[in-house]
Amino acid sequence: MAPAATLRSWALAGWLCGLAPVFAGDAPLQIAPSDPAAIATNKFDFVGYIDRMHATICSRVIGFGLGMDAYLAESFRKPPPQAKTGRIDQFVSDRRLEDDDPGTRLKFSTILKLRDAEGPDVGLRINGKLRLPRFEDRVALVLSSIDEDDTLLDELDRSQTVRSGSDREGTASVRYYIKETLNFKASVDAGLRFHPEPDPRLKLRLRFHHDFERVTTRFTQSFFWESIDGFGEKSQFDIDQQVPRAYLRRLTTSVLWSEDSDGVEAGQSFSYYKYLSNRRVIGARVGLAGVLEPNMRMDNYTARLIYRKRVHRNWIYLEIEPGVDFPRDRDFQATGFVNVKLDIIFGDWEDE
Secondary structure, eight states, rough: HHHHHHHHHHHHHHHHHHHHHHHOSSSOOOOOOGGGGGGGGOOOOOHHHHHHHHHHHHHHHHHHHHHHHHHHHHOOOOOOOEEEEEGGGGGGTTTHHHOOOOOEEEEEEEEHHHHHHHHHHOEEEEEEEEEEGGGOOOOEEEEEEGGGOOOOOOOGGOOOBBBBEEEEEEEEEEEEEEEOOOEEEEEEEEEEEEEEEEEEEEEEEEEEEESSSSEEEEEEEEEEEETTTTEEEEEEEEEEEETTTEEEEEEEEEEEEEESSSEEEEEEEEEEEOOOOOEEHHHHHHHEEEESSSSSSSEEEEEEEEEEEEEEEEEEEEEEEEEEEEGGGGTTTTTTEEEEEEEEEEOOOOOO
């Protein structure tokens, strides 16, 4: 009986060995080592948090524009999306391109001004435009803390701000584009200007634009009226020479007259920008401003250097502008200054 029991034991052992691969697989069981990268950490992603906050605010801005569009529009026909201009002027925050940009955008500029023999001055400048595409891209809501019609040369007044309590605290208007072609654009603005009390205002703007091989000419004529300050007009002629991501040269001549001004004011500036990389640009600017009528006089000469850097993606920029003025109110004595500006853009923006 012993040999028979032994054979049965060996048969049982063989049968169990045959089932082992079914449960264990062809390969022996292995325990995978722990992956340190897979272990969750409590490190706070600050950059990711900033991006998420910015994306949220951008969606709110665009959503507000679309909501106003849906509320005001009678026609629900939506045209195909338009491509971005992609001009190199966008890096230096050119107001001309911002006006012609078909997108919805709000720009907040915090500015610190340091001037010789004066204390520091901190202010805020806001520019925004909400396009309403359901009006066939012919209507936009325009907001600005500084009206460009009040500035003789925007290049020389880039640091201009409005503080609470000032007699002029910006404009809000509805802009209707009468005609838009490749070389011509006409628009009408109707809205309010705040002194800080609201004051009705109207503006007609005509812009002629022509591109040559490397030179662009732009003539802008504006006529405006306000119930308090009356009528006025501004003429500006720009000549640009630029090579993409290389340099930009600009000569600007401007003439401004209004019923509340000292007369016919005129100014001219020359700017040069050198692109160092897709994150940095340096430049220089010289200019002068004065009065032509009723008595000709010079009011200021200026010379400045410009350093502008893209701090984060394409919606945070830092600009440092040291310079020297020779103003009439200081007997044309050299007056040094430094302007530091931080631009934050919400709405439509292009990443690189």
